[in-house]
Amino acid sequence: MFGNFYHLAIAIGFLVSLILLKDKKGKELIAHKVIAFTLFLVLIMELAGSYTASKSINNSLLYNIGWVYIESFLLIYYFNLLEFNEKFKRSIFYISLGLLALGLINSLFFQSLTQVFQFYSFLPFALLIIVLAVRFLTNLMNLRVYADYNLVLLPHFWICWAILLFYIEAILLFGAYQFRPVLVLDNVHLLFTINKLVAGLMYLVFGLAFMLPWIYKKKLVIE
Secondary structure, eight states: OHHHHHHHHHHHHHHHHHHTTTTOOHHHHHHHHHHHHHHHHHHHHHHHHHHHHHTTOOOHHHHIIIIIIIIHHHHHHHHHHHOOOHHHHHHHHHHHHHHHHHHHHHHHHTSOTTTSOOHHHHHHHHHHHHHHHHHHHHHHHTTSSSTTSOGGGOHHHHHHHHHHHHHHHHHHHHHHHHHOHHHHHHTHHHHHHHHHHHHHHHHHHHHHTTHHHHHTTOOOOOO
């Protein structure tokens, strides 16, 4: 029942983001496309994940490639588009390459890409995404970006908060599962229901947030 809600939330987010792609230009269009493609990727991945789980097939490879790596790089690229400091953008690029190298080392020597969820690869990606989200919010509050824009009507403001909430929750959940598995397994239904709820809300916000400037006829321009 809840799985259906989760998939529906992702699908609604994707369809809304796709419909609202029109009338966008430049980097704003690219950022919107990144979010739309992320939703499409997640929808396909979660449908495949549900199917493989129902057949008792190990889907670690699916989630490691799709979530830990591809989705992480998409969100990093999204924040890179919103960044105004060119030097910091280059730093993000080199850090991302470093995280990819760490992921390769982890896959070869510590956590199999096909057998287990790669928490040691996920954690640095998640921390970087959190840092980028906090940096973007800080830039917003200090009027370094979107200085003349109402925050309540800014899709990136809500998307950023949704990402921040989900990744903090995900680190706590999968960190607990990595180091205190008994604690998580004893409460597995409750904890993973909360995880799906937070994730579903994040992906729903990804799409619905773009309705705000459309409703109020406010144009977005990445400065």
